[in-house]
Amino acid sequence: GMGASTIISILEDDMEVAQSAQLLVLQPMAGAASLRAWLCSHGWQLAAEELVDDAPHFYEIIAAKRGPAPAYSVAECAVGPLLLAQKHPLLGKQLERQLATCRQLLENMGRSERARASEKYKEIEALKAELEVLQNGKRSDSK
Structure with a gap:
């Protein structure tokens, strides 16, 4: 564990x-x-x-x-670059899990003006956008 x-x-x-x-x-x-x-x-x-x-x-x-x-992007590290390359059968679930984490973090941080202005908030927004691109590009390949 x-x-x-x-x-x-x-x-x-x-x-x-x-x-x-x-x-x-x-x-x-x-x-x-x-x-x-x-x-x-x-x-x-x-x-x-x-x-x-x-x-x-x-x-x-x-x-x-x-x-x-x-060199892997932050999104590739989040999902797994080899999982992406092999179009793993659970890739859709993996992408959705990572996106759900980003959404929850952004929602929680969004309650604070200071957090919304932080570099971390911007990094999570960028990761979410990258993950969405991966998800849209892989949606037909995953289950």
Whole structure:
């Protein structure tokens, strides 16, 4: 039941050991986007991604191997660039989950003038717009 921040902390606590691994298979309970971004900025490339819908739980599994990674957008990290590329059968649900999170954050932040003026609010708005583009482009490919 570890979130991405805990996984990242474990990897950072002993980078030498982490970097000696050939393959990491990770299943963050939360924060998969930040884990993907961290991996790619620390010498790992995404090797495979999988989604599992075991109601009421929805799991993201990420496999990473040593090597240079392409630059991914914030939306690609949120959804999973390999999931997008393979048009995963659960991609529609993944996109909707990410959009729902953005909508909820924007609604909550929208109650405060200060929050609406923040850089974080603008970042979430931009992510929501990117996710909507991905959703509209993938809608016929997903279920």
